[in-house]
Amino acid sequence: MISMNEERKRKAKHELIEMLLLFGYLGFFFCALAFYDLLLLRQYHVKYWNFGFAIINALVITKVIMLGEYAKLGRRHENKALLVSIFWKALVFGILIYIFHIVEEIFRHMVHGKDLAGASHEVQLDNLLGRSIVILCALIPLFAFREFRRVMGEEEFNRVFFRSGSKATVTQPES
Secondary structure: OOOHHHHHHHHHHHHHHHHHHHHHHHHHHHHHHHHHHHHHHHOOOOOOOOHHHHHHHHHHHHHHHHHHHHOOOOHHHOOOOHHHHHHHHHHHHHHHHHHHHHHHHHHHHHHOOOOHHHHHHHOOHHHHHHHHHHHHHHHHHHHHHHHHHHHHOHHHHHHHHHOOOOOOOOOOOOO
């Protein structure tokens, strides 16, 4: 029998691994976007080093996703086809991240001296929407992997995806 303390340690380790995997994926993605911006703006002789912001953004969005999962967001279609569940979760979390970015922008403008009305007026919704669409595109493969892992079970998923020479146990449909 597992003691309560051992169970907490196991759960904490699992949550830390989840956080690191999410952060690694999002950090890689956001740094790639920052590098793209750097190359794009270089032709205009603009020095644009935004990798720190990309890492911080990845960390914050990791936390937003983890809190959303803890609140059981996006589970509405888990019993439907895997594609439905994947796209539903990507959409729900994409909207959550978009809302978070709006709140973040308003807060940033308020810190720089604007009142709530002025800060709200300063937010560039089209820019945030564009960023959120790109993030939504990054969430689709992220949730595809997470949903495959949920359906397959963590042990089988790890065996198939991360061990060389592994073969998935595929059941052929009956004719």
